[in-house]
Amino acid sequence: MATVMQKIKDIEDEMAKTQKNKATAHHLGLLKAKLAKLRRELLEPPSKGGGGAGQGFDVTKSGDARVGLVGFPSVGKSTLLNKLTGTFSEVASYEFTTLTCIPGVIVYRGAKIQLLDLPGIIEGAKDGKGRGRQHRQLIVFNAASEMQVISTARTCNCIIIVLDAIKPITHKRLIEKELEGFGIRLNKEPPNLTFRKKDKGGINFTSTVTNTHLDLETVKAICSEYRIHNADVTLRFDATADDLIDVIEGSRVYIPCVYALNKIDQITLEELEILDKLPHYCPVSAHLEWNLDGLLDKIWEYLDLTRIYTKPKGMNPDYEDPVILSSKKRTVEDFCNQIHKDMSKQFKYALVWGSSAKHKPQRVGKEHELEDEDVVQIIKKV
Ligand SMILES: Nc1nc2c(ncn2[C@@H]2O[C@H](COP(=O)(O)OP(=O)(O)OP(=O)(O)O)[C@@H](O)[C@H]2O)c(=O)[nH]1
Ligand SMILES: [K+]
Ligand SMILES: [Mg+2]
Secondary structure (H helix, E strand, O other): OHHHHHHHHHHHHHHHHOOOOOOOHHHHHHHHHHHHHHHHHHHOOOOOOOOOOOOOOOOOOOOOEEEEEEOOOOOOHHHHHHHHHOOOOOOOOOOOOOOOOEEEEEEEOOEEEEEEEOOOOOOOHHHOOOOOOOOOOOOOOOHHHHHHHHHHHOOOOEEEEEEEOOOOOHHHHHHHHHHHOOOEEEOOOOOOEEEEEOOOOOEEEEEOOOOOOOOHHHHHHHHHHOOOOOEEEEEOOOOOHHHHHHHHHOOOEEEOEEEEEEOHHHOOHHHHHHHHOOOOEEEOEOOOOEOHHHHHHHHHHHHOEEEEEEOOOOOOOOOOOOEEEEOOEOEHHHHHHHHOOOHHHHEEEEEEEOOOOOOOOEEEOOOOEOOOOEEEEEEEOO
16 A cells, blocks of 8 residues: 555645646646545555455444544544443543444434444544554554544544544644545535546537636546546536546545534633634533534534324324435435335325425325425325
8 A cells, every 4th residue: 555655645745846827737637636546546445465445344334324423533532422322432531542433323303323433533544654653552553444434434424523622723624634535525515517428529628607727628637647538528617626536536425524623611712702603613522511412403404314204094193203314315205215115116195294295285206305304194006
């Protein structure tokens, strides 16, 4: 892995040295594409004898959603897991107390949310730095296990970046950079651009908006790095070289992220007021259990789950045990599939009560989109 890491480092150095202007745009685009390809190599499972970088921790996914606690060592991730789930994960004042992934469960508004406590990560996993020399677990930990944390983070429906209120704000940026470097996009939508390969005709570049970052030459340079010589590229927003690379690379994950600002018992009210205004932030004190409800509310908001109550014929809806759908897959068909794999085949129509229904009830087909807290009764074929 060292050679890939060295190559990454070389490219990063070259990018840092290259002045950003119109004349260098295509060269920088090319370097970014090279970087993206190398980082993908790091995430791929090793062919032989490698570090197992592509594999996350061996913890079974369970419940309706998965949330991961990510952050530098000793910011209070394990303390948060313990307080939020009642599970035991060792807490101590020294760094790298947690050596593996510890799962816990939060039952919130009828949904079962799996919360993962993860080992602390440090800056520069991809540079092969691994764990600090002064730590006792140096032998156990190396850059590869850091990759396990990142691979596991990729499987989460929401990431909580835990920050220490008394540590510098730059820590946030370092953690983000680490996750972004491995294809995780935080609080971002997939880029609104289409990229279509074809057999001939060269590179066609069009844009429906004024674009300030990309030009034909840069697009061509990026494509050539992927040995693509014929393609239609259409932008529907002011996309950057990174956006285009994300679409070509494909394996990006778009995950909502909450920044839990922990240990606020250590800062002044004035400091807290400033930090409280930052977007996606949630100030807490895990140790003193301050604002844990606020954090749960925020996680719930960012998970954006849809609760559907089932109503058996002639009976009251079951408000205790909702069927949980994700906001992106919440049609009646998705609901059927959640209940039983054959439900969709037996489906005749559904009756829906709630905000998605025009009448009380509305008779709908499989394609109908449900909303949070709708009540649904399925009518089967006889
Ligand atoms: N003052 C204060 N200390 C806290 C708070 N939360 C956690 N701590 C302390 O911070 C230290 C580290 O807590 P952990 O929960 O072990 O942190 P971690 O992020 O899991 O650490 P690693 O597993 O080593 O990465 C412990 O001494 C905790 O008691 C808090 O809200 N306020
Ligand atoms: K610790
Ligand atoms: Mg821990």
